[in-house]
Amino acid sequence: MFKILLALAVAALVALLVAVFVTMGTLPSYEQLKTSQNGQMIRVHAADGSVLVSLGPSYGQWLRSDQIPQVMKDAMVSVEDRRFYRHPGIDPIGIARSLDVRVRRGRFTQGGSTITQQLARNVFLTNNKTFTRKVREAIVALALERKFSKDQILELYLNKVYFGGGSYGIDAASRRFFGHGADHLSLAEAAIVAGLVKAPSNYSPTADAEAAVGRAGVVLDTMVATGHISRAQAEDANPHAVRLAPAPRQNSVRYFTDWALPQLDTLIDDQSEPLDVWTTLDPKMQRAADAAIQRDTPKGLQGALVAMERDGSVRAMVGGRDYISSIYNRATQAVRQPGSSWKLFVYLAAIEGGHKPDEPIVDEPVTIDGWSPRNDERTYSGQINIRTAFAFSLNTVAAKLGQIVGFDTVADMARRFGITTPIDTHPSMVLGTSDVRLIDMVRAFAEVDNQGGMVVPYAITKVVGPEDRILYQHTAPEPRVLVAPWVAAEMTDLLQTAVNTGTGRAAQIGRPVAGKTGTTSTNRDGWFLGFSSGLTTGVWMGRDDAKPNPGLYGGRAPARAFADFMGQAVANRPIVPFQTSVTLPEWQLEPDDEAYGAPDNGIPTLDENGNPVAQDRPSGGADGDPGQAPSDPDAVQVRRGSRPMPQTQDDDWFGPPPPPTSPGPQARDDGRLDRRWLDKALGRNG
Template identity: 30%
Template sequence: MKWLKRLLFLVFLGTSLGLAAITALYFYFAPQLPDVSTLRDVQLQTPMRVFSADGELISQFGEKRRIPLQIEEVPEQMLQAFLATEDARFYSHPGIDPIGITRAAVNLIATGEKSQGASTITQQVARNFFLTREKTYIRKIKEIFLAIKIEQELSKDEILALYLNKIPLGYRSFGVGAAAQVYYGKTVDQLTLPQIAVIAGLPKAPSALNPIRSPERAKDRRRVVLGRMLETGYIDQATFDEANQAAMTATYHGAEITLAAPYLAEMVRQQILQQFGEDAYTTGMDVYTTISAKRQNAATLALRANLKSYDQRHGFRGAVKRLWTAEQAQLSAEEIVKQLSSLPNYGELRAAAVTSIEDKQAKVIVKGGSFGVIAWDDMKWARRFVTDTRQGPAPKSAQEILNVGDVIWVEPLATQVNSTVEVSDVALSDDAEQQSVSNYSLSQLPDAGAALVAISPLDGAIEALVGGFSFNQSKFNRVTQASRQVGSNIKPFLYSAAFEQGMTLASLENDAPINRWDKAMGVAWRPKNSPPVYDGPIRLRVALAQSKNVVSVRLMRDLGVDTIIDHLAKFGFPKNELPRNESLSLGSASLTPMQVASAYGSFANGGYLVSPYFIDRIEDGEGNIIFQQVPKVACDSCFEIIDKAPNLEELLNQAGDPLKQCDISFADESDLAPRIISAENAFLVSQAMNSAVWGGGSWAHKTGWNGTGWRAARALKRRDIAGKTGTTNDAKDAWFSGFGPDLVVTSWIGFDDFNRELGEASYNANLDKNQVTGKEFGARTALPAWIDFMEVGLAGVPEQAWQAPRNVSTVRIDRSTGLLTKSSDHTTRFEFFEEGTEPTEYVKQSVNSVFDSEEELF
């Protein structure tokens, strides 16, 4: 009995001392413990996401990938997998698991090693939110006290939700939502049990047990998770056996991007970073842009197709590199795939290695391991590139183009099994003949750069933006960063200045050669038309439509350089950067495609200057709008109503507010875009640019003529479009800018290397008669992308008749002289005039000419 009493006393004493020690430790550490109540309002680090106007994901920015989930959104099997593996008694213990602690302590005493963990899910939450991962007794004691406090503050479901959203699971994924997307490209509710088990096994060692880097170790860990689910009764033996035998299917998935707009995404990132700082990467902001998926996709495809077309007609520059030569042993398929894996993708372009060549086809292994064939029709374009102005002869066989061992760029055609291609002669694995073979076309990464931007002329919202062929190739955004000479794209603004000074569409200017001595340079300046055709006195409508260079020079001389520069500055062009000489009339000014598109918007919207913008609104992690763009809008009818109103406040308070017809909500006149030219001026310039697309004259009477943008009329077959080509000296830059109903688009192409010219392409005997040949210029080189985009951008938009402003009249004029006429034959036409500028004289005699007729307007 004495022995028993002493034992009980010792137990009591030990327990008392233990409790006293724990109490002392608690009071010692209590001041150092954080306030666990903050977990109720915890802000999980969530990346910033960028969306299109219609909700497509464009990009995601932030070091940590996380998709926060409510506990109700997590599948029951996933909850069971984590509980079985990490904390089977989670719903019954008070935050710490005495059984687990005792087991770990016994193991430590017996082995001297910390081989068994005793941390509950609640303790892991405490560690992940408040502590470090260092393995010390002090940290463990703090963890225990915090876990007890957390259990007192939060419910079990709240704790479990925090855990599942916080835990690191490898590849920068945090939380099960992100892990499901990263490893399987799925949402959590789409995961299978084997996939759930893989994710549930990751918390122990996300790097070592990663299913991508270490699939075998991940498979072993999956077996452990499934085994614990079996032990705890969550699954039966049959389910265990089936899941345990399942193949490992994890592969890396980036952010689930559904719309490619990387140049715009980078613009968003820079603006948000400037506005909100580094916190923008972690606070879960959702940024909604102004672009539409339909138009953005169309812009990307149009720009890439045009660049590839330009690039290919100038010849094939050869292989990227050579993996082996004819004298060397051919690499195995596995070695080839490994070599190709380091090469990036550029849009649809994929790296491929040539494994064999026949007379009219080549066989390839494509990055990723697929097998392919390039047929003759998909490579016969590839004559040798010599210079930007010279190409080699058309090839007659595949051997003239490629060598075995070459690494080239290819594009996939329709994927299909090609029964005519034997793959057994390629150095592949034993199951090579079971692989499907896809058709590819030979391609190459374009050397030239390009840009395409589309904006709404009503408020400046960017509808589509592509700054180059591929963001992987170059981060340089040519829409906003490439300041290039604009060539004839400047001319509509000169004509606008002329109309402001009282000239009209019917005014005559002399289209004759200029020969002017430049004292400063000691040479004669002889600007020439392109082509060098001169028509003598010519109406301004025709001169702009046919892009007569000498007429632009004469207009500048008539108006003066200062007048022209002051007028150009109204459109947002930087006044101090405009050349103060006559070369400005031919487009020597350097501007960005964004500046040009914005300025052309003033012709499309009736004379207002709108500011381009690309962020519509920003929402915080809770879906609250923290920023809403309020653009200044162009609205003719709004101005007319305001001009008539004695008091704007009274007007806004009227029943049946007449401003509602504008479909625009604003508080005062300051919400309207500034008017920079009159509606009449904008209309007249637009009419001249419409003739640049549709031409004029009477084809029946052999006086018909084309404007420089005639290809747009032929392709789009719409009368409500207008535009202007642009080509610089030596064709270093090619442009087309124009508009249709509520859409302004600028297309540019050129080399980032200012020394390179776009050159010319000779006839390729392997291609059909519709191929593009000759010198490159705006209508041939930049316009095709504009057309391809507009075919989609204006699809479904009804054709709209031109609406003349109320102060514009029409009178019949003689086409040769621009004077009034009483005739009504093909030598005359109706012309638009701002009231008060109509001609007052009648022509004495109508003379047939090569000018236009009224048929394109009436």
């Protein structure tokens, strides 16, 4: 057995030596390695052809080994490969230590790769964590050690390793983080740079200064342990005192490019050549969107905005107030409760089921399977019509309609309109208790504006490679009808009323606007979504930690941000009337600040002249109050009978709906609410 094992070991050693020498013959020369670059350059263009951002590797000046400060070399060797000058390219001791930790802790927490192996991986291989790649990495590392000296390997490594922020090499990193070249790095600066290699994103000084300083302290302690510096030198270094160079201003357009560029993986084959990516973003709209979020988002809150055309092209996207401090895109990544903006799907299902905007309905206390929703003002209006109930976001009426058409039907409608997140079917779902993404909600409202036709959001119009080769050209998807055009038209009627007379009055911009507010329990989230002149825009505001925000209502800051943005975005577009026209009541032809300050939910209090009076909101749940959910979340909900959708697509189905047989006293021929009837319904005199 010993002879067999010895023979196998000798054979393996011979095979390894052959592989190493063969690999040596294929390695580029040292000068070729110095001139080769890592990464791919991508230029992202706006819709008008201007360059939004250039992405890809950033290289500083190549520093020879004798130009690199000794503290930089010592810091890197200490923290990444303390036996660098003693091993042949792979470190058996390091590998054994890594395996020992793996056995004791149950997972790999320490790497066994040497500087030479890291160079081999970064220059010649990939980061795939496979056994085959590790074997190839070891062979290339051994070949590099045979072909180049230790000083040459360390010089290559320090000039080519990635330090985050698009920076390759210590000179690019030094210029980015400290504002000067790497040829005169201090000990503290060298410790910060050396600490970046382990996790460039986590320890980037511009993203998390405390984490970078903490990691630098670990590097200094390691340098003391390896004898490169004394404890006194480590204490004098003081990474906390290092002055960072001002970060280049990254405006909100990066939220858009971060969302758009990953789509390249599905649009084109793998490319290493430079690319020009042409997008749908409108720079003027983007600036207006950024300004609106900055100006109208209350202090301490985050805001997000998405603007989309009827064809799905995204014209503006803001994912937060400051891209530098947080790259988290709240427009595409965050999932939050939509509050009453979710009622879009409730009323779509009701209209498709045969209900009409002028249809009478009673606003009264209601209990469904033990759940008793309340209106935000804790009052009930008696008999009104569906249009008025929607305009003032009455929760009891939404619950009634959800029960009538079936909660599963409402969920199916939401999925039909592009909601991709999970949807519960408890009765409280009609008030927006299911988490959604802002971009999905904007898509749904855009599909209503598109007369019920499907809208697929997209960002990239074409991709151009070297020599102007077209690698991708956007083509419109096949048209698909989600609801009949008359259903979308009647939904637009309701959405107009919400802006003209209801909770969304702050979103008026002097031209037809249709939209809906949304506010969640204890004011954690505020929403406004709407469309005008072919452009659909959604705004969300709230805290990342979902804490309550007293005073945040969809009809206030989000609606104002919508109006500020849309007023500029559609200023040069022709005024496009909707298929159903709603005329402003006389008392709102010149709305004042008090009218805009009216509560987000509930019919406003009117004075003796019929004008809205500002009033304080009572504390407690807002529209879409998820706190009113059933006490038993696992209770089985019984689907109520819903009106079936016609099985044939004939002219009657797609044509305009027949006129209501009994329009009711609350509607007038011109579409305006009857002032006297509304006062009477609310129990007011005059």
